[in-house]
Every structure is written in C-alpha cells, then in structure tokens.
Amino acid sequence: MRVRFWGTRGSIAKPGPRTVRYGGNTSCVEVRGEDGTLLVLDCGTGAHELGFHLMANEPQPIRGHLLIGHTHWDHIQGLPFFTPFFVPGNEWDVYAPHGLVQELRDTLAAQMDYTFFPVALNQLGATLRYHDLLEGEFSVGSVRVLAQYLNHPALTLGYRLEADGCSVVYSTDHEPHSRQLALGEECLHGEADRLVNPEERRHLEFIAGADLLIHDTQYTAAEYPARLGWGHSTLEYVVEMACAARVRRLALFHHDPMRDDAAVDDLVQRARDHAARVGSDLEIFAAAEGQILELGGGAGGATRDTGPLREACRKLPAVPRGSALAPCVVVGLEPGPVRTLLVTALEDEGLRVVVAGGDAGLHEAVHRDAPSLIILRQGDADTDPLAFSRRLRESALATSVTPIFVVTDAEDPALIAAGAEAGVSEWLLLPFSGPYARTKVRAWLLRGRDGWDNAAKPAEGAGLTGA
Ligand SMILES: [Zn+2]
Ligand SMILES: [Zn+2]
Incomplete structure (x- = not known):
C-alpha cells in the first residue's frame, strides 16, 4: 500500500508561515492498494489539492472510494470542492457511519444546502453511491476494510485497511476511554494485559500490529484537563497504546491548530523519548502534508482474523424520532x-x-x-x-x-x-x-x-x- 497525506490538521484549517512544514489543511489521506485501488480517508480541506492531483494524473474516468470517519466540518469541508465529484463518468462510493434517523446522503446534502453552497449534492456530475456503515468489515478492490467505533462526541468510525500483506489504521478524533492513561498517570509498560477497561481493550485490538497507525494526538496530558470530553487523544495515551499494541510506525495526526511546526517537532521528540522509556522500537513521526509512505513486504502477521464477518454496509429501518418504536x-x-x-x-x-x-x-x-x-x-x-x-x-x-x-x-x-x-x-x-x-x-x-x-x-x- 502507498499512503499520501493531503491534510493533517485538526479542527480548522490553519495555513500560514508557522505551519508550512506539517501543513495547514484538515484531514485527508490517500491510500493505494498495489492493484491501484484508490481510497480516500476523510474529505477535509486537503481534498481540494488531492482532487486537482487526481484530475491531472489519474486515468479517466476516475473510480474511487471515500471513507469518512465522521461528518464534523474538518472532515467534510473539502467535499464541495473535490473536483472529481463534478466530472460526469467518474464513479465514487462514499462511506460514513450510519445515523439513527438521518442517512449519510441527507447529512452531506445539508452542508451543500442553497444557504451554504451554490451547487446541490444531487447536481454533481459524477455518479456517487452512499453507504451507511455500522461496525464490521467489507472489501474494496484488494483492500479489506474493518470499521470500528471511536470515542468522540459524534458517531465516528476508525478504519483498519489490510492489503498486500500489510495494514494501515486510521484512528482520528478519538478520546481515551481511560482518563488515567490520557493524563499520563497510568503506564502499560508495553503490556496490553494491563488494560482493564473493555472498550479500551477493543481499541487496542483494533490497532494491534499495524504497520502504520495514523492516530489523533491533538493534545498533551498537560493540556487535557481543560479539554475533557472534546473527543481527542493525548500524545502520552497514544504512545502507551501503540507500544502495547506492537505497532510498527506511528504517525501523529490531527495536529492542533494552535501548534506550529516547532511545537509539532517538540511533540515528536517527546513521543520518541516516551517510547524509549517503555523500551519499544516503535518508529514515530508527525504526519506532514505531501508526505508519501510506501508500505510493503509486510511482516506477515499484520492482518488479523476477526472471526465471523460482520457486514459493515447495512440498511437499518428508519425509526421516527421519539416514537413508540424508537429504542x-x-x-x-x-x-x-x-x-x-x-x-x-x-x-x-x-x-x-x-x-x-x-x-x-x-x-x-x-x-x-x-x-x-x-x-x-x-x-x-x-x-x-x-x-x-x-x-x-x-x-x-x-x-x-x-x-x-x-x-x-x-x-x-x-x-x-x-x-x-x-x-x-x-x-x-x-x-x-x-x-x-x-x-x-x-x-x-x-x-x-x-x-x-x-x-x-x-x-x-x-x-x-x-x-
Ligand atoms: Zn476532527
Ligand atoms: Zn470531530
């Protein structure tokens, strides 16, 4: 697989001289299978440049898959400006978490309402198919996709992609289930068995053995008490989890808009020092706009057996709000x-x-x-x-x-x-x-x-x- 970062910033785009190296655009990551399967993870403002790149370099018509983790602004704001969606003949499958009452298509249409944008979703030239996802798995070309809920104040899926003998986990906008781990008051010493919270154990199993983990590290433990419940991870938590999960490479991601390039450099150094203290050989860097990673020749054990297949793309019956039929x-x-x-x-x-x-x-x-x-x-x-x-x-x-x-x-x-x-x-x-x-x-x-x-x-x- 090949991974390319087009947007690495969290919350809001932050262009300017102080964010040139790591980038100011919000979440957007391109992933390619060896067979050419094109996946795009999130459609933040980074998708604007990706769109032009695809139009110039990709054989036409373009066939692609957009996996949205959740529909907060910083993850979908590039969608109305994604050029391949405007061109007839292109075909895209769009995936995002299933709502309780509203379907994905309606959610995306709302951000392109006449009041906000001059072109409506149903006026786009390309053929778009919408898939409302639950936790589970499905295949896209040669890539197996596992979807699992993250901990965020909007329903959010993380995606684990497995292909060509290696795995990439995209886990952004996730708050630790364990507050002690988030605050750096608890250490796992590289041992997964020390986790007692069942939801935290599920998260660890989701990222386990990944060749590349792209993880939200928006805050530090010191910043966290003032940001409880905002739905983001601390650096200390992510390093602890990645070490215990035997991840090979960790990309710090969803950089806080207040953190300039020098501050991100500092974060990387702190993360490396932390991993060294745990005695882990985890490789750590901060995701930078434009950065390309070639993953291949996986260690073999990177894919995992999740038991019986739980199909992620399912339609649930609509439940009228507050009705007697509502759960x-x-x-x-x-x-x-x-x-x-x-x-x-x-x-x-x-x-x-x-x-x-x-x-x-x-x-x-x-x-x-x-x-x-x-x-x-x-x-x-x-x-x-x-x-x-x-x-x-x-x-x-x-x-x-x-x-x-x-x-x-x-x-x-x-x-x-x-x-x-x-x-x-x-x-x-x-x-x-x-x-x-x-x-x-x-x-x-x-x-x-x-x-x-x-x-x-x-x-x-x-x-x-x-x-
Ligand atoms: Zn976000
Ligand atoms: Zn969010």
Missing part, C-alpha cells in the same frame, strides 16, 4: 443534575426514555419496557449497579444481553475490573457532556442492531431474581 433507554439514576443531563441528551437523540428508581422500579421497567439500554450510577443508595448487572445477565429475559452503562465519579481500576466480571458494558466517567453521552448510547444501539431487535421483542422468560 427505549431506562435511566435508573436518583434525581439530580446528572439524571437531568442524561434524559435531555437521550431525548434530543430521539430515544424513548423511561426513568426508573430503585431495584423494584428497575425490575418493573425491564419487564414492561424491554429496554435497549440501561443506565445506572455507582454510589446511588437505591441500586447496586454491579449486582443488578449480574442478576440481569444470569436471567433468562430477552433483555439479559441489554447493554448496561454505569455512571461513576472516579476511575477505579478494581471497580472497572469487577464491572467487567458483572457484565457492565460501558462506564460514563463524570464529568461528561450531553453530546458525549448520546454518542456512546447511539454507538451501542447500532452495534449488532440490538437496539431495534429488543424494541420489537416483548419481555419473556424467567424474571429477575433477588430484586
């Missing part, structure tokens, strides 16, 4: 600002929210509403979330597999490990924002379609015991 979330928290924040965020997401208090109330809600997701809080006097989770998992109810989130004030590794044993799916570490909570909920509802399947099922089987 139900049971919020079992005591009254207070956190419960109010959750209820508001989930209703904004179009979900049906049922507030239930205490073990008896929860028991009734689980039977009556067959929830697609349950949220509890560690420390509430009325309910012990781990005991509830254990009982539900052991029950014969159709909802025994329903994801359970637990809100907690402090990240306690012993508690998280006990939660994993008890069947807790996800931890919401305070403080968090509404967009952050609703994205986590949305990701779990879309996983495996459980959200829809449960909504359609009546409660059945033996009840919860010991409630």
Whole structure:
C-alpha cells in the first residue's frame, strides 16, 4: 500500500508561515492498494489539492472510494470542492457511519444546502453511491476494510485497511476511554494485559500490529484537563497504546491548530523519548502534508482474523424520532443534575426514555419496557449497579444481553475490573457532556442492531431474581 497525506490538521484549517512544514489543511489521506485501488480517508480541506492531483494524473474516468470517519466540518469541508465529484463518468462510493434517523446522503446534502453552497449534492456530475456503515468489515478492490467505533462526541468510525500483506489504521478524533492513561498517570509498560477497561481493550485490538497507525494526538496530558470530553487523544495515551499494541510506525495526526511546526517537532521528540522509556522500537513521526509512505513486504502477521464477518454496509429501518418504536433507554439514576443531563441528551437523540428508581422500579421497567439500554450510577443508595448487572445477565429475559452503562465519579481500576466480571458494558466517567453521552448510547444501539431487535421483542422468560 502507498499512503499520501493531503491534510493533517485538526479542527480548522490553519495555513500560514508557522505551519508550512506539517501543513495547514484538515484531514485527508490517500491510500493505494498495489492493484491501484484508490481510497480516500476523510474529505477535509486537503481534498481540494488531492482532487486537482487526481484530475491531472489519474486515468479517466476516475473510480474511487471515500471513507469518512465522521461528518464534523474538518472532515467534510473539502467535499464541495473535490473536483472529481463534478466530472460526469467518474464513479465514487462514499462511506460514513450510519445515523439513527438521518442517512449519510441527507447529512452531506445539508452542508451543500442553497444557504451554504451554490451547487446541490444531487447536481454533481459524477455518479456517487452512499453507504451507511455500522461496525464490521467489507472489501474494496484488494483492500479489506474493518470499521470500528471511536470515542468522540459524534458517531465516528476508525478504519483498519489490510492489503498486500500489510495494514494501515486510521484512528482520528478519538478520546481515551481511560482518563488515567490520557493524563499520563497510568503506564502499560508495553503490556496490553494491563488494560482493564473493555472498550479500551477493543481499541487496542483494533490497532494491534499495524504497520502504520495514523492516530489523533491533538493534545498533551498537560493540556487535557481543560479539554475533557472534546473527543481527542493525548500524545502520552497514544504512545502507551501503540507500544502495547506492537505497532510498527506511528504517525501523529490531527495536529492542533494552535501548534506550529516547532511545537509539532517538540511533540515528536517527546513521543520518541516516551517510547524509549517503555523500551519499544516503535518508529514515530508527525504526519506532514505531501508526505508519501510506501508500505510493503509486510511482516506477515499484520492482518488479523476477526472471526465471523460482520457486514459493515447495512440498511437499518428508519425509526421516527421519539416514537413508540424508537429504542427505549431506562435511566435508573436518583434525581439530580446528572439524571437531568442524561434524559435531555437521550431525548434530543430521539430515544424513548423511561426513568426508573430503585431495584423494584428497575425490575418493573425491564419487564414492561424491554429496554435497549440501561443506565445506572455507582454510589446511588437505591441500586447496586454491579449486582443488578449480574442478576440481569444470569436471567433468562430477552433483555439479559441489554447493554448496561454505569455512571461513576472516579476511575477505579478494581471497580472497572469487577464491572467487567458483572457484565457492565460501558462506564460514563463524570464529568461528561450531553453530546458525549448520546454518542456512546447511539454507538451501542447500532452495534449488532440490538437496539431495534429488543424494541420489537416483548419481555419473556424467567424474571429477575433477588430484586
Ligand atoms: Zn476532527
Ligand atoms: Zn470531530
């Protein structure tokens, strides 16, 4: 595979004399398979120059695949200016995360609404096909694509590309699940087994053994406390994860708009020092606009077996916002600002929210509403979330597999490990924002379609015991 960076900046384009070396354009990366398969990762402002390059150098008509991680501005702003989309005869497949109510085509059309742009999406000359993605995998030419959710306040997919015996992982706009790792207070010492958070382990497995990892490193641990919940990684976290995952090369990416070239150089040096302390031979550099990497002669073990194929391109039935058919979330928290924040965020997401208090109330809600997701809080006097989770998992109810989130004030590794044993799916570490909570909920509802399947099922089987 060949990789070329056309945009490396995060959040907003930042051209100027202080960003010439690493570049000012936002996310856009070109990847080529050896058979010529053309993939473009994200369509930030870097896509403008890529478009002209393709028009001048590519055999016409152009056939390509655009994989969008998420539809925040810095990842799609180049789309209305991507010349190959305007030329009849060109054919493009466009992929992005599946929404709950809105389809990808409508989301992209919205940014080209008459108010914002003179040409509408349906007036583009090229043939565009839209694919709403869930977690899973699919093939594009010779390239196998694995998609997995990242942790960001908008539903975001990371992409792992495998071809020609090597692998590239594109993982940008991702916040650590573990706050201690993000703050550099916790070290893995190169050992993946030290990770206790199940979601963090999934992320590590996703990047494991990559020949090239392109990862969001927008912040440092020192900057992170003021940017909690903004959905980005710290350098310290990424180096720890990459070392433990036995990644070969790490490209620092999604450079903060406030970080000039000298500051990015400094980041690279700090990352290299950190990897040396861990005793890792991880190769580290900062992605620079125009930079080309040839990957080949992979180590052989770079591709991985993910078990049964989960098809990533799927159409889910549309669910009217807030309707009786919308997935139900049971919020079992005591009254207070956190419960109010959750209820508001989930209703904004179009979900049906049922507030239930205490073990008896929860028991009734689980039977009556067959929830697609349950949220509890560690420390509430009325309910012990781990005991509830254990009982539900052991029950014969159709909802025994329903994801359970637990809100907690402090990240306690012993508690998280006990939660994993008890069947807790996800931890919401305070403080968090509404967009952050609703994205986590949305990701779990879309996983495996459980959200829809449960909504359609009546409660059945033996009840919860010991409630
Ligand atoms: Zn971004
Ligand atoms: Zn974003």
